[in-house]
Amino acid sequence: MESILLVEDDPMLGRALTSALGQEGWRVVHCMDAECARTALVDHAFIAVLLDLGLPGASGLEVLSTMRQRYDPTPVMIITARDQLSDRVRGLDAGADDYIVKPFQRDEMLARLRAVLRRSTGNVTPLLRWRDLEIDPAARTVSRRGARVGLAANEFRILLTLFEAKGRVLSRDQLQDRLYGGDAEVGSNTVAVYVHQLRRKLGEDVVVTELGFGYRVGDER
Incomplete structure:
Protein backbone atom coordinates (compact mmCIF):
# COMPACT_ATOMS: atom_id res chain seq x y z
CA MET A 1 0.00 0.00 0.00
CA ASN A 123 7.75 14.29 -14.90
CA VAL A 124 10.52 13.26 -17.27
CA THR A 125 13.69 12.56 -15.28
CA PRO A 126 16.74 11.22 -17.11
CA LEU A 127 17.95 7.76 -16.18
CA LEU A 128 21.43 7.44 -14.72
CA ARG A 129 23.52 4.60 -16.13
CA TRP A 130 26.86 3.08 -15.15
CA ARG A 131 28.06 -0.11 -16.82
CA ASP A 132 25.05 -2.44 -16.47
CA LEU A 133 23.54 -0.46 -13.59
CA GLU A 134 20.50 1.79 -14.16
CA ILE A 135 19.01 4.29 -11.70
CA ASP A 136 15.61 5.90 -12.19
CA PRO A 137 15.58 8.93 -9.82
CA ALA A 138 11.87 9.64 -10.37
CA ALA A 139 10.68 6.09 -9.72
CA ARG A 140 13.42 5.52 -7.10
CA THR A 141 14.35 2.19 -8.63
CA VAL A 142 17.68 0.53 -9.33
CA SER A 143 18.36 -2.30 -11.77
CA ARG A 144 21.52 -4.22 -12.56
CA ARG A 145 21.79 -6.50 -15.57
CA GLY A 146 18.09 -5.84 -16.12
CA ALA A 147 17.02 -7.14 -12.70
CA ARG A 148 15.44 -4.86 -10.10
CA VAL A 149 17.47 -4.47 -6.91
CA GLY A 150 15.64 -3.54 -3.71
CA LEU A 151 17.33 -0.74 -1.78
CA ALA A 152 16.36 0.88 1.51
CA ALA A 153 15.54 4.60 1.33
CA ASN A 154 18.91 5.74 2.69
CA GLU A 155 20.84 3.28 0.54
CA PHE A 156 19.13 4.76 -2.51
CA ARG A 157 19.88 8.33 -1.38
CA ILE A 158 23.57 7.53 -0.88
CA LEU A 159 23.79 5.90 -4.31
CA LEU A 160 21.95 8.73 -6.06
CA THR A 161 24.09 11.37 -4.34
CA LEU A 162 27.29 9.65 -5.44
CA PHE A 163 26.06 9.31 -9.02
CA GLU A 164 25.01 12.96 -9.15
CA ALA A 165 28.54 13.90 -8.02
CA LYS A 166 29.79 12.50 -11.35
CA GLY A 167 32.93 10.84 -10.07
CA ARG A 168 33.87 13.43 -7.44
CA VAL A 169 34.85 12.13 -4.01
CA LEU A 170 32.32 12.93 -1.30
CA SER A 171 33.30 12.81 2.35
CA ARG A 172 31.43 10.87 4.99
CA ASP A 173 30.21 14.16 6.48
CA GLN A 174 28.87 15.34 3.10
CA LEU A 175 26.91 12.13 2.62
CA GLN A 176 25.68 12.14 6.20
CA ASP A 177 24.52 15.72 5.86
CA ARG A 178 22.60 14.80 2.69
CA LEU A 179 20.81 12.04 4.60
CA TYR A 180 20.02 13.74 7.87
CA GLY A 181 20.74 17.45 7.59
CA GLY A 182 23.42 19.29 9.52
CA ASP A 183 21.75 19.12 12.93
CA ALA A 184 21.26 15.37 13.24
CA GLU A 185 23.44 13.30 15.56
CA VAL A 186 24.08 9.85 14.13
CA GLY A 187 26.71 7.18 14.54
CA SER A 188 30.10 7.81 12.97
CA ASN A 189 29.91 4.59 10.95
CA THR A 190 26.39 5.11 9.59
CA VAL A 191 27.48 5.98 6.05
CA ALA A 192 29.96 3.10 6.02
CA VAL A 193 27.16 0.69 6.89
CA TYR A 194 25.02 1.92 3.98
CA VAL A 195 27.99 1.70 1.60
CA HIS A 196 28.60 -1.87 2.76
CA GLN A 197 24.96 -2.73 2.01
CA LEU A 198 25.20 -1.14 -1.45
CA ARG A 199 28.27 -3.21 -2.27
CA ARG A 200 26.60 -6.36 -1.02
CA LYS A 201 23.54 -5.76 -3.19
CA LEU A 202 25.11 -4.19 -6.29
CA GLY A 203 28.70 -5.41 -6.32
CA GLU A 204 32.00 -4.31 -4.81
CA ASP A 205 32.88 -2.19 -7.85
CA VAL A 206 29.99 0.29 -7.63
CA VAL A 207 31.28 2.44 -4.74
CA VAL A 208 35.02 3.06 -4.31
CA THR A 209 36.61 4.14 -1.02
CA GLU A 210 39.28 6.82 -1.26
CA LEU A 211 41.09 6.30 2.05
CA GLY A 212 41.16 9.43 4.15
CA PHE A 213 38.84 11.31 1.80
CA GLY A 214 35.52 9.53 1.26
CA TYR A 215 33.63 7.70 -1.47
CA ARG A 216 32.98 7.96 -5.19
CA VAL A 217 31.34 5.94 -7.96
CA GLY A 218 33.58 3.28 -9.47
CA ASP A 219 35.32 3.71 -12.81
CA GLU A 220 33.31 3.08 -15.97
CA ARG A 221 35.74 0.38 -17.14
Whole structure:
Protein backbone atom coordinates (compact mmCIF):
# COMPACT_ATOMS: atom_id res chain seq x y z
CA MET A 1 0.00 0.00 0.00
CA GLU A 2 1.36 3.42 -0.95
CA SER A 3 2.03 5.78 1.95
CA ILE A 4 1.44 9.49 2.49
CA LEU A 5 3.11 11.54 5.19
CA LEU A 6 0.71 13.90 6.96
CA VAL A 7 2.41 16.62 9.02
CA GLU A 8 -0.31 18.38 11.02
CA ASP A 9 -0.22 19.40 14.69
CA ASP A 10 -4.00 19.73 15.12
CA PRO A 11 -5.11 16.29 16.44
CA MET A 12 -8.72 16.65 15.29
CA LEU A 13 -7.81 17.73 11.76
CA GLY A 14 -5.09 15.08 11.67
CA ARG A 15 -7.62 12.34 12.45
CA ALA A 16 -10.07 13.67 9.86
CA LEU A 17 -7.41 13.81 7.13
CA THR A 18 -6.06 10.38 8.06
CA SER A 19 -9.57 8.97 7.71
CA ALA A 20 -10.19 10.71 4.37
CA LEU A 21 -6.88 9.56 2.91
CA GLY A 22 -7.39 6.04 4.24
CA GLN A 23 -10.75 5.83 2.51
CA GLU A 24 -8.94 6.58 -0.75
CA GLY A 25 -6.72 3.56 -0.20
CA TRP A 26 -3.57 5.24 1.11
CA ARG A 27 -1.67 4.35 4.24
CA VAL A 28 -1.05 7.47 6.35
CA VAL A 29 1.85 8.25 8.65
CA HIS A 30 0.82 11.17 10.86
CA CYS A 31 3.45 13.44 12.42
CA MET A 32 2.61 16.34 14.69
CA ASP A 33 5.96 18.15 14.69
CA ALA A 34 8.93 18.83 12.45
CA GLU A 35 11.29 16.38 14.17
CA CYS A 36 8.90 13.48 13.64
CA ALA A 37 8.48 14.50 9.99
CA ARG A 38 12.22 14.64 9.36
CA THR A 39 12.71 11.21 10.88
CA ALA A 40 9.84 9.71 8.89
CA LEU A 41 11.20 11.15 5.64
CA VAL A 42 14.58 9.53 6.29
CA ASP A 43 13.20 6.15 7.32
CA HIS A 44 10.38 5.71 4.78
CA ALA A 45 9.48 6.43 1.17
CA PHE A 46 6.24 8.34 0.56
CA ILE A 47 4.32 9.13 -2.59
CA ALA A 48 3.39 12.57 -1.21
CA VAL A 49 3.58 14.83 1.84
CA LEU A 50 0.76 16.96 3.23
CA LEU A 51 2.59 19.63 5.21
CA ASP A 52 1.31 22.21 7.68
CA LEU A 53 3.48 25.32 8.06
CA GLY A 54 2.88 26.14 11.73
CA LEU A 55 4.52 23.26 13.59
CA PRO A 56 6.06 22.91 17.06
CA GLY A 57 9.85 23.15 17.11
CA ALA A 58 10.39 24.21 13.51
CA SER A 59 8.28 25.45 10.63
CA GLY A 60 6.96 23.35 7.80
CA LEU A 61 9.07 25.45 5.44
CA GLU A 62 12.19 24.21 7.23
CA VAL A 63 11.04 20.60 6.74
CA LEU A 64 10.43 21.33 3.05
CA SER A 65 13.80 23.04 2.67
CA THR A 66 15.57 20.05 4.22
CA MET A 67 13.82 17.72 1.77
CA ARG A 68 14.80 19.70 -1.30
CA GLN A 69 18.38 20.16 -0.10
CA ARG A 70 18.61 16.35 0.03
CA TYR A 71 17.19 16.20 -3.51
CA ASP A 72 14.11 14.47 -2.16
CA PRO A 73 11.60 14.88 -5.03
CA THR A 74 8.55 13.67 -3.05
CA PRO A 75 5.55 15.85 -4.00
CA VAL A 76 4.55 18.25 -1.21
CA MET A 77 1.20 19.93 -0.76
CA ILE A 78 1.12 22.61 1.91
CA ILE A 79 -1.99 22.75 4.10
CA THR A 80 -2.14 25.85 6.26
CA ALA A 81 -4.28 28.60 7.71
CA ARG A 82 -1.87 31.23 6.37
CA ASP A 83 -3.71 32.81 3.45
CA GLN A 84 -1.44 35.74 2.60
CA LEU A 85 -0.05 35.83 -0.93
CA SER A 86 3.47 36.20 0.47
CA ASP A 87 3.06 32.94 2.42
CA ARG A 88 1.92 31.08 -0.70
CA VAL A 89 4.82 32.48 -2.70
CA ARG A 90 7.36 31.44 -0.05
CA GLY A 91 5.92 27.94 0.09
CA LEU A 92 5.95 27.45 -3.67
CA ASP A 93 9.41 28.98 -4.03
CA ALA A 94 10.69 26.63 -1.32
CA GLY A 95 9.68 23.65 -3.45
CA ALA A 96 6.03 22.92 -2.67
CA ASP A 97 3.96 21.45 -5.50
CA ASP A 98 0.64 22.93 -4.35
CA TYR A 99 -0.89 25.00 -1.55
CA ILE A 100 -4.34 24.80 0.02
CA VAL A 101 -5.67 27.12 2.73
CA LYS A 102 -7.66 25.95 5.76
CA PRO A 103 -10.52 25.49 6.13
CA PHE A 104 -10.89 23.48 2.95
CA GLN A 105 -13.33 20.95 1.61
CA ARG A 106 -12.30 17.29 1.75
CA ASP A 107 -13.08 16.70 -1.91
CA GLU A 108 -11.03 19.70 -3.07
CA MET A 109 -8.04 18.55 -1.01
CA LEU A 110 -8.24 15.05 -2.47
CA ALA A 111 -8.62 16.38 -6.02
CA ARG A 112 -5.60 18.64 -5.60
CA LEU A 113 -3.58 15.76 -4.16
CA ARG A 114 -4.49 13.51 -7.08
CA ALA A 115 -3.45 16.28 -9.49
CA VAL A 116 -0.10 16.67 -7.71
CA LEU A 117 0.49 12.92 -7.96
CA ARG A 118 -0.40 12.90 -11.65
CA ARG A 119 2.05 15.71 -12.36
CA SER A 120 4.81 14.02 -10.39
CA THR A 121 4.50 10.71 -12.19
CA GLY A 122 4.45 12.53 -15.51
CA ASN A 123 7.75 14.29 -14.90
CA VAL A 124 10.52 13.26 -17.27
CA THR A 125 13.69 12.56 -15.28
CA PRO A 126 16.74 11.22 -17.11
CA LEU A 127 17.95 7.76 -16.18
CA LEU A 128 21.43 7.44 -14.72
CA ARG A 129 23.52 4.60 -16.13
CA TRP A 130 26.86 3.08 -15.15
CA ARG A 131 28.06 -0.11 -16.82
CA ASP A 132 25.05 -2.44 -16.47
CA LEU A 133 23.54 -0.46 -13.59
CA GLU A 134 20.50 1.79 -14.16
CA ILE A 135 19.01 4.29 -11.70
CA ASP A 136 15.61 5.90 -12.19
CA PRO A 137 15.58 8.93 -9.82
CA ALA A 138 11.87 9.64 -10.37
CA ALA A 139 10.68 6.09 -9.72
CA ARG A 140 13.42 5.52 -7.10
CA THR A 141 14.35 2.19 -8.63
CA VAL A 142 17.68 0.53 -9.33
CA SER A 143 18.36 -2.30 -11.77
CA ARG A 144 21.52 -4.22 -12.56
CA ARG A 145 21.79 -6.50 -15.57
CA GLY A 146 18.09 -5.84 -16.12
CA ALA A 147 17.02 -7.14 -12.70
CA ARG A 148 15.44 -4.86 -10.10
CA VAL A 149 17.47 -4.47 -6.91
CA GLY A 150 15.64 -3.54 -3.71
CA LEU A 151 17.33 -0.74 -1.78
CA ALA A 152 16.36 0.88 1.51
CA ALA A 153 15.54 4.60 1.33
CA ASN A 154 18.91 5.74 2.69
CA GLU A 155 20.84 3.28 0.54
CA PHE A 156 19.13 4.76 -2.51
CA ARG A 157 19.88 8.33 -1.38
CA ILE A 158 23.57 7.53 -0.88
CA LEU A 159 23.79 5.90 -4.31
CA LEU A 160 21.95 8.73 -6.06
CA THR A 161 24.09 11.37 -4.34
CA LEU A 162 27.29 9.65 -5.44
CA PHE A 163 26.06 9.31 -9.02
CA GLU A 164 25.01 12.96 -9.15
CA ALA A 165 28.54 13.90 -8.02
CA LYS A 166 29.79 12.50 -11.35
CA GLY A 167 32.93 10.84 -10.07
CA ARG A 168 33.87 13.43 -7.44
CA VAL A 169 34.85 12.13 -4.01
CA LEU A 170 32.32 12.93 -1.30
CA SER A 171 33.30 12.81 2.35
CA ARG A 172 31.43 10.87 4.99
CA ASP A 173 30.21 14.16 6.48
CA GLN A 174 28.87 15.34 3.10
CA LEU A 175 26.91 12.13 2.62
CA GLN A 176 25.68 12.14 6.20
CA ASP A 177 24.52 15.72 5.86
CA ARG A 178 22.60 14.80 2.69
CA LEU A 179 20.81 12.04 4.60
CA TYR A 180 20.02 13.74 7.87
CA GLY A 181 20.74 17.45 7.59
CA GLY A 182 23.42 19.29 9.52
CA ASP A 183 21.75 19.12 12.93
CA ALA A 184 21.26 15.37 13.24
CA GLU A 185 23.44 13.30 15.56
CA VAL A 186 24.08 9.85 14.13
CA GLY A 187 26.71 7.18 14.54
CA SER A 188 30.10 7.81 12.97
CA ASN A 189 29.91 4.59 10.95
CA THR A 190 26.39 5.11 9.59
CA VAL A 191 27.48 5.98 6.05
CA ALA A 192 29.96 3.10 6.02
CA VAL A 193 27.16 0.69 6.89
CA TYR A 194 25.02 1.92 3.98
CA VAL A 195 27.99 1.70 1.60
CA HIS A 196 28.60 -1.87 2.76
CA GLN A 197 24.96 -2.73 2.01
CA LEU A 198 25.20 -1.14 -1.45
CA ARG A 199 28.27 -3.21 -2.27
CA ARG A 200 26.60 -6.36 -1.02
CA LYS A 201 23.54 -5.76 -3.19
CA LEU A 202 25.11 -4.19 -6.29
CA GLY A 203 28.70 -5.41 -6.32
CA GLU A 204 32.00 -4.31 -4.81
CA ASP A 205 32.88 -2.19 -7.85
CA VAL A 206 29.99 0.29 -7.63
CA VAL A 207 31.28 2.44 -4.74
CA VAL A 208 35.02 3.06 -4.31
CA THR A 209 36.61 4.14 -1.02
CA GLU A 210 39.28 6.82 -1.26
CA LEU A 211 41.09 6.30 2.05
CA GLY A 212 41.16 9.43 4.15
CA PHE A 213 38.84 11.31 1.80
CA GLY A 214 35.52 9.53 1.26
CA TYR A 215 33.63 7.70 -1.47
CA ARG A 216 32.98 7.96 -5.19
CA VAL A 217 31.34 5.94 -7.96
CA GLY A 218 33.58 3.28 -9.47
CA ASP A 219 35.32 3.71 -12.81
CA GLU A 220 33.31 3.08 -15.97
CA ARG A 221 35.74 0.38 -17.14
